[in-house]
Amino acid sequence: MKRKLIAAIGVATMIVGVAACGSNGDSGKSSASSITVWLTVDAQHNWPELVKAADDAIIAKHPGLKVKHEYYAWPDKNAKLDAVLATDNAPDVVEMGNTEMVPYMAEGAFAEVDPSKFDNSGAWLDGLKQSVMYDGKTYGVPYYAAARIATWRKDVAAAAGVSAAPKSWTELTGDLDKIQAKEGAKFSAWYQPSRDWYAAMSFVYDAGGAIAKQDGGQWKASLEDPAAIQGLNAWKAIEAKYMHGDLTKDESDRYIVYGQGKSAMMYAPGWEAPSAADPKFDKTGGKLKDNLVNFVLPGPSGKNMPVFLGGSDLAIPSKSKAQDLAAEWINDFTNTKGQQVLMGKGNLPNNNTQLATLESDPASAVTAEAAKISWFVPTAPGWGTVEKAKTLQDMLQAIATGKKSVEQAAKDADSAIDKVINVKN
Structure with missing residues (x-):
């Protein structure tokens, strides 16, 4: 999926070197009463049931937590994000086109995450895995792909x-x-x-x-x-x-x-x-x-x-005050069950394990086979x-x-x- 990259980030004062989500001890725990999730209108129009399932799952673990959603069209999202990252009102989760990730990661706009905390991370598609990594560290979670x-x-x-x-x-x-x-x-x-x-x-x-x-x-x-x-x-x-x-x-x-x-x-x-x-x-x-x-x-x-594997990733802004909860929501949204919902909507999953199941379906076999060999833009x-x-x-x-x-x-x-x-x- 082609995503328009808006490079004017405006996050020169971004805090760099934040602790990875899910770090040892209680230092990463949040007492936040709500989290804010930014997604594109694709999720709003095409798989709202998956959004609700992720909300229900995290609320069940944290009774009383409120999950707020804002939806943006692709051409509008980054301009809004650039503006809000310069303030103290950053969202906790934001959807990014996979080629949009690099400059934000380079500027320290996103928090480092621990891949082991997310389902199927050991089998993430190469083209998406590359898009969430910068300088040997991981700053996002693959969401879905298209080949x-x-x-x-x-x-x-x-x-x-x-x-x-x-x-x-x-x-x-x-x-x-x-x-x-x-x-x-x-x-x-x-x-x-x-x-x-x-x-x-x-x-x-x-x-x-x-x-x-x-x-x-x-x-x-x-x-x-x-x-x-x-x-x-x-x-x-x-x-x-x-x-x-x-x-x-x-x-x-x-x-x-x-x-x-x-x-x-x-x-x-x-x-x-x-x-x-x-x-x-x-x-x-x-x-x-x-x-x-x-x-x-x-x-x-x-x-x-x-x-080229087009697609989306989910990232946690460094200025989020609820990074641990944001990571939990992302996993609830992108876990094996979530990927199954996305596959049912015609998307490719974020991992090779579930991708293999598409090869036996005539409707998806060609796309699944094509996705096995991929390339990605320089993560410069x-x-x-x-x-x-x-x-x-x-x-x-x-x-x-x-x-x-x-x-x-x-x-x-x-x-x-x-x-x-x-x-x-």
């Missing part, structure tokens, strides 16, 4: 003589070649917006590259490395051969474009294809609903394409600035439109990233 999968139209594939979803990169490109030849130059065999950096960086990581690497406590951009260049060239070839839409677009309206019926395949979070098939967006006369087939995207490396103090500057998006657009070679675009992006990646926001 990217490939979806294509079996009717379009069949018309081109393709009867089954591909299992290898060679099969995939061969099938797309047939589809492209059958449908013509104005059709996108694979609709892949150039500014979708989540997809493009999957090619980089598939080739053994990375956006940046850590060395001696410092981060250095590595898009110029041979492996990263190899991945970018593989991505560029896809754009050139199969993407015949607007090469300056991002992925925000991909499902709407896909619903117009001028493309065969897309690589996107699992919710996008069903959304495209919604009658509001399906302009194919209803052909999408029964013709969408999901499959794990094979990578050029011969392995499944590593995916200045990563928020990199995202805000849209450095990767601009690099990719320059490559796709031919304004820069892969090598020059990567060099320019590395230079821009290196200027800010080690600087706290």
